[in-house]
């Protein structure tokens with residue numbers, strides 16, 4: 577399975593094309609829309625989210641509610657496009673006319689300056705339109721299809737917030753999956769720890785009041801992955817490394833941890849590794865899950881626990897200084913609108929990005945042309961490893 581996306585933030589629409597989804601998988605607009613709506617929510621978002629109502633249109637690859645095995649094409653409209661029609665250049669420029677409102681002031685923390693140098697753009701709108709996190713809507717659509725495949729195989733994935741602006745949610749290792757879903761959905765900041773929810777909201781409000789922004793940590797929790805998915809035999813088949821790469825590909829994500837993560841650097845081996853045990857009904861399992869579900873680039877069969885670190889939003893009402901590429905003069909950027917914290921929304925993005933990597937790995941490991949055949953193979957493998 578692989579996917580590509582196209583679309584500018586204020587352009588007409590976003591497009592996602594997913595290739596390699598098995599045939600005969602039931603997929604509905606409603607399931608994808610549920611994911612898109614979840615991504616738009618969360619405390620700390622700016623005015624743009626009041627304009628957009630992300631809904632998917634399926635234009636290829638699905639008939640009568642089932643996948644065909646051919647590429648799936650998904651479209652999401654940008655409702656804001658109607659305000660940007662002229663600036664986005666729907667029609668070619670007339671002879672001698674100039675593009676209106678060109679951007680010559682690169683924003684610190686964004687792709688603007690490096691992207692302009694790389695692609696030779698003097699108007700940095702040509703960079704920022706595509707580097708915007710608006711694109712994560714298209715990625716969530718791909719992840720929503722992956723989540724459907726995983727669910728049919730008995731694998732559940734949920735993302736939530738662990739930390740915002742230094743306020744940490746408690747580790748709730750024993751919280752059941754369904755509780756994680758319910759609690760995070762009911763929380764305005766999508767945390768599992770209701771006691772810190774208000775403090776997180778206050779921290780967002782405070783940052784916003786001061787014209788600043790804050791980041792945090794999102795966590796994705798996965799139950800039901802069979803052991804041995806991924807591989808140790810070659811670097812680019814290690815599933816933890818693929819997940820790490822895809823998490824850092826989310827806009828503003830700067831780091832990844834599995835299980836106890838960076839704490840492992842400060843502990844002894846006996847406090848880090850998970851002892852192996854066996855029982856008649858479970859087969860082999862680990863007594864603890866400090867390594868977060870991976871050993872040797874493969875799943876252990878224990879829950880996958882992965883964290884992603886998101887930097888504070890770079891566009892600030894309290895402007896940072898930069899240099900105009902035309903005048904070479906220093907300026908302090910003033911802005912019209914921005915999110916002040918997008919960690920709650922990004923936790924939903926991360927959930928879908930991890931889901932896609934898991935579904936992709938499973939389609940590589942099991943026959944994946946026809947979903948019922950794939951499911952039979954996964955079920956048979958589960959039984960084989962349970963009796964190992």
Ligand SMILES: Cc1cc2nc3c(=O)[nH]c(=O)nc-3n(C[C@H](O)[C@H](O)[C@H](O)COP(=O)(O)O)c2cc1C
Nearest residue numbers: 685686687707709827828890891914915918921922
């Ligand atoms: C869901 C989400 C929403 C975001 N919203 C904003 C925003 O409103 N303003 C902003 O400056 N950056 C926002 N960002 C972050 C920028 O897109 C990102 O920092 C920028 O493209 C530079 O990429 P990098 O931080 O990965 O280097 C958002 C990121 C995500 C995941």
Ligand SMILES: C=C(O[C@@H]1CC(C(=O)O)=C[C@@H](OP(=O)(O)O)[C@H]1O)C(=O)O
Nearest residue numbers: 624625707708709710713827913914915
């Ligand atoms: C549009 C989305 O996020 C956007 C991501 C973003 C950025 O710079 O990354 C900047 C903001 O857009 P605008 O400049 O139009 O206000 C966010 O709203 C979205 O998540 O759908």
